[in-house]
Amino acid sequence: MFELALVRQAYGGRTVLMLDALRIERDARLAIVGPNGSGKSTLLRLLAFLEAPLGGTIALEGRPVRTARERRRARARVTLVEQRPFLFRGTVLENVAWGLRARGVSAMQAHSRALEALALLHSDALAGRGARALSEGEVQRVAVARGLATAPDALLLDEPASGADRAALHALYAGITAAQARRPMAVCVASHLLEDAYRWADRILALHDGAPSCVTPENLFRVELPGGGPMQTVLLGPLAVDVVTDRAGPATLAIPPDEIVLSAEPLRSSARNAMPGRIVRVAEQGGAVRVTVDGGVELVALITRRSLEELGLTVGAAVYASFKSVAVRVF
Amino acid sequence: MTWPHAEVAGIAALSLRVALLATAVACALGIPVGLWLGTTAFRGRRALLLAVNTLLAVPTVVVGLAIYLLLSRHGPLGGLGLLFTWPAIVVAEVVLAFPIAAALSAAAVQAADPRIHRTALTLGAGPVRAAFAVAREARLALGAAVVVAFARVLSEVGAAMIVGGNIRHQTRTLTTAVALATSQGNFALAIALGLVLLALALTVNALILMLQGRGDV
Numbered sequence: 430m431f432e433l434a435l436v437r438q439a440y441g442g443r444t445v446l447m448l449d450a451l452r453i454e455r456d457a458r459l460a461i462v463g464p465n466g467s468g469k470s471t472l473l474r475l476l477a478f479l480e481a482p483l484g485g486t487i488a489l490e491g492r493p494v495r496t497a498r499e500r501r502r503a504r505a506r507v508t509l510v511e512q513r514p515f516l517f518r519g520t521v522l523e524n525v526a527w528g529l530r531a532r533g534v535s536a537m538q539a540h541s542r543a544l545e546a547l548a549l550l551h552s553d554a555l556a557g558r559g560a561r562a563l564s565e566g567e568v569q570r571v572a573v574a575r576g577l578a579t580a581p582d583a584l585l586l587d588e589p590a591s592g593a594d595r596a597a598l599h600a601l602y603a604g605i606t607a608a609q610a611r612r613p614m615a616v617c618v619a620s621h622l623l624e625d626a627y628r629w630a631d632r633i634l635a636l637h638d639g640a641p642s643c644v645t646p647e648n649l650f651r652v653e654l655p656g657g658g659p660m661q662t663v664l665l666g667p668l669a670v671d672v673v674t675d676r677a678g679p680a681t682l683a684i685p686p687d688e689i690v691l692s693a694e695p696l697r698s699s700a701r702n703a704m705p706g707r708i709v710r711v712a713e714q715g716g717a718v719r720v721t722v723d724g725g726v727e728l729v730a731l732i733t734r735r736s737l738e739e740l741g742l743t744v745g746a747a748v749y750a751s752f753k754s755v756a757v758r759v760f
Numbered sequence: 761m762t763w764p765h766a767e768v769a770g771i772a773a774l775s776l777r778v779a780l781l782a783t784a785v786a787c788a789l790g791i792p793v794g795l796w797l798g799t800t801a802f803r804g805r806r807a808l809l810l811a812v813n814t815l816l817a818v819p820t821v822v823v824g825l826a827i828y829l830l831l832s833r834h835g836p837l838g839g840l841g842l843l844f845t846w847p848a849i850v851v852a853e854v855v856l857a858f859p860i861a862a863a864l865s866a867a868a869v870q871a872a873d874p875r876i877h878r879t880a881l882t883l884g885a886g887p888v889r890a891a892f893a894v895a896r897e898a899r900l901a902l903g904a905a906v907v908v909a910f911a912r913v914l915s916e917v918g919a920a921m922i923v924g925g926n927i928r929h930q931t932r933t934l935t936t937a938v939a940l941a942t943s944q945g946n947f948a949l950a951i952a953l954g955l956v957l958l959a960l961a962l963t964v965n966a967l968i969l970m971l972q973g974r975g976d977v
Contacts, residue, residue, distance in 0.1 A: 477882050505884040515875035518897060528883035579884055 430455045430583055430615040431476060436485035438471050438639075446471045446639040448485075453615050455582070460630035461619040462649065468639035469619035470512070473585045476617060477509035490582075505532070508581040512588040514572030516560035521547070521571050524560050528579035539578075546578035547571070550604035566597040573601060577608050583615040584608075590620055602629045633681065648684040648728055660754065667725035671701045674759040681760040688756035689730035691720060692749050693740060700751040704728060708746050711737070722750045762949060767929070772956050775934040778846060779914040780964075782853035786913070787906050789854075790861025794905070795891040797862065798869035799877055809866060815859035824919030827852040831923065844925040849933065852919040857909040864908060868901030869894045903972045907965055914961055934960070 433451040437444060446468040453459055453476075461469045474480050475487060478500040486493045494503045508528070516524050525543035530536065547553040550570045555563065563571065569589060576584055584605065590598055605616055606629070618630065633651060635642050652663045656677025662669050663682070672682060690696065695703055706724025713719075718737045720730045728750045742748060797809055829835050831843040831851075842848040869891070876897050880890035895902055917935035924931030926940060934957045941950035 479878055479881060501886065504881055507882070508884075509878075509882045511875060511878070513875070515873060515879045517876075517879075517893065527880075528885075531880070531883055531885040531889050575883065 430457065430490065432488040432491070433475075434486050434488075436475065436482045436487060438468075438475060438480070438482050444639060446475070446482075446636075448472070448641065451634070451641075453583075453617065455615055456609065456613045457615045457617070458609075458629060458631045459615070459617045459634060460632070461617060461634045461636060462621065463636035463642075464621060467636040469621075469636055470587055471639070472636070473509055473587050473617065473619055476583065477507050477585055478503045479509065505579075506581060507583040507585065508576040508579055509585040510569075510572045510576050510587065510589065514568055514575075516563070516568060516571060519560060520556070521552075521558050521560055521563070522556040524571060525556075525575045525578050527575060532579070543574070543578050546574040546608075549577060549607050550574050551600055566594060570597065570601060570604075573604065577604075580612065581614060583617065586616070586618045588620055589618060605629075631679075648686060648689075650682045650684075650726070652680055652682055654678060654680050654759070665726045668702075668704050670757065671754040672757045672759060673754050676759060683758045683760065684728065684752055685756065685758070686719065686729045686731035688752050689728060690751045691722070691730050691732055691736070691740065691742065692751065693747075695749050696751050698751065699753060701754045702757075703749050703751040705747065705749050708742055708744050708748060711742070711744055720748075722748055724750065768953070768956065770929065771932050771934055771937050771953070772960065774846060774932070775914065775957070776960055776964075778849050778853060778920075778933060779910060779960075782850045782857055782913045783906065783910040785850070786854045786857030786909050787861045790858045790909070791865045791895075791902065791905065794862040794865030794867075795869055795895055798866040799891045799894055800887060809863075812859050812863045812866070816863055818856075818859075819918070820856055820916050821918035821922060823855050824852055824922030827855065827919065827923045843923060844927060844931060846924065846931050848923040849920045849931060852923045853913040853916060856916060856919060857913050860909045860912055861905050864905035865895075865902050868898045868905060871901065872898040900972060903968060907968055910964060910968075911961065914957065914964075 431451070431453040433448050436446065436448045436451075438446040461472060463469055475482055478494060481500065486495065488494065489503050489506070494500055517527060522540055522543055525546055526536070526539035529539035529542055534542070544553055544556060547556055550573060552567070552570045552574060555567060555571060560571070573586065573589070589601055608614060609616065633649065635649060650665050652665070654663060654674065654677050655661055658675045658677070659673055660671060661674060662671055664670075665682070670682070674680070690700065704722070704724040706722040706728070708720055709723045709727070710721035711718060717731050718734055720732060720737065720742060722728050722730065730750055797805060797812070827848065828843065830837045831840065831848055832838055833843070842851070872894050876894045877890055880893040885893060915935060917939055920933050921936050921939065924933065924936065926932050926936040932940075934953055938950050938953045938957070941947070941953060
């Protein structure tokens with residue numbers, strides 16, 4: 430579907446995205462994760478062909494999209510739902526039919542297809558409502574239905590979790606899954622609220638400062654669970670980690686940074702997992718400190734400023750990063 | 761000394777006709793240009809916006825002079841024989857109102873929510889339909905552009921005087937009539953004509969307001 434090569438984007442001289450290579454398959458379910466300002470939204474706007482990259486090429490189905498004209502044509506096949514979607518004046522149905530009307534589809538046909546798209550998201554009851562009389566979660570669902578109604582080859586969602594409650598979010602992902610079952614469509618979701626995206630995505634792209642990183646600040650790892658749990662052992666690079674789960678097959682492990690204990694010596698404790706390593710980064714975050722430990726894989730631990738000083742932890746120091754098996758979350 | 765009612769009615773009718781026609785033409789040309797300038801990124805766009813904004817400040821007598829020279833017998837468009845006819849006033853007023861329509865509508869769509877344009881594009885709209893979508897959402901500010909253009913044209917006197925010549929029964933508008941009455945010391949008549957002008961402005965603006973209010977969600 431998409432092939433990106435050496436793509437770089439910058440605003441006002443500041444580089445916000447740098448991707449050497451990225452392939453997104455036609456039936457992909459890609460979760461783009463990372464903190465605010467990591468380049469997620471920029472990547473989505475590039476994939477939506479709403480802006481041109483400063484450098485590199487983005488190809489759609491093998492054809493490079495370079496000129497304004499080529500971007501215009503490509504936009505007909507890709508649609509982006511923004512973090513706070515804008516609904517046009519008029520009814521929900523008129524909004525959902527908008528993309529089809531823009532393609533010259535007759536009003537009657539556009540409305541019936543719009544209703545189908547709304548039904549996928551269990552929102553057909555909203556059809557006659559005014560677009561300005563909706564809750565945030567409803568706006569989100571209507572905007573997704575509006576995108577789906579155009580039968581896109583790729584659907585891009587920017588932070589769909591921001592305005593929706595958990596139940597609405599489940600309905601949203603269920604609707605997208607149903608739409609994908611009907612026809613192949615690449616779906617890319619940018620999020621910093623991760624759990625639902627992980628449960629649903631089959632691939633995760635973690636961004637940090639505009640570049641891919643193998644580990645997000647939340648310590649995420651894509652693994653293959655051997656099964657036969659409740660206690661299973663998986664390898665994260667050189668590190669063997671015990672996790673408590675009944676699941677088998679591909680999964681994402683997340684180790685919350687605030688569940689990781691740093692110590693100068695190996696601990697005799699209930700924490701089953703310990704990784705020796707060296708501190709490679711120390712970053713202030715409010716009153717706390719994010720300490721990145723490299724022991725073959727990178728783990729981020731969130732500790733207090735005082736602990737950092739009392740333990741004398743500086744970049745280069747040798748430490749043990751320990752965490753309990755039950756602290757490892759499996760998605 | 762007063763003028764016959766029929767004459768005043770004729771003057772008012774001419775003023776209204778010139779103002780409505782000039783506003784319509786200026787907006788029909790200026791608003792699309794404004795939408796284009798406000799929604800499309802291209803080289804030289806800022807220079808064009810600057811040029812349009814500068815034209816807002818051109819004195820009306822200068823425009824009147826330019827149109828006079830264009831339309832005068834030895835001018836490039838002299839063959840049309842338009843000088844000292846009411847269509848000549850319309851031409852001058854269009855030239856005056858066009859920058860207003862263009863600059864204010866460009867400002868209106870630039871001030872509109874940037875998500876509107878992106879949303880239209882990502883839903884597959886071409887540039888024209890996307891600009892139209894922005895215009896639809898920014899219709900109140902666009903209405904203001906029409907109102908200001910109309911006000912400028914209706915109240916304008918310098919250009920109307922120069923290219924129309926203030927000829928009785930032919931090119932005398934309310935503003936040029938007020939100027940004449942004042943210069944003759946006939947203040948009562950001047951005030952009366954001024955009030956007619958105000959009443960016209962009130963009526964047309966009320967109509968525009970009604971049009972805008974309709975179709976609100």
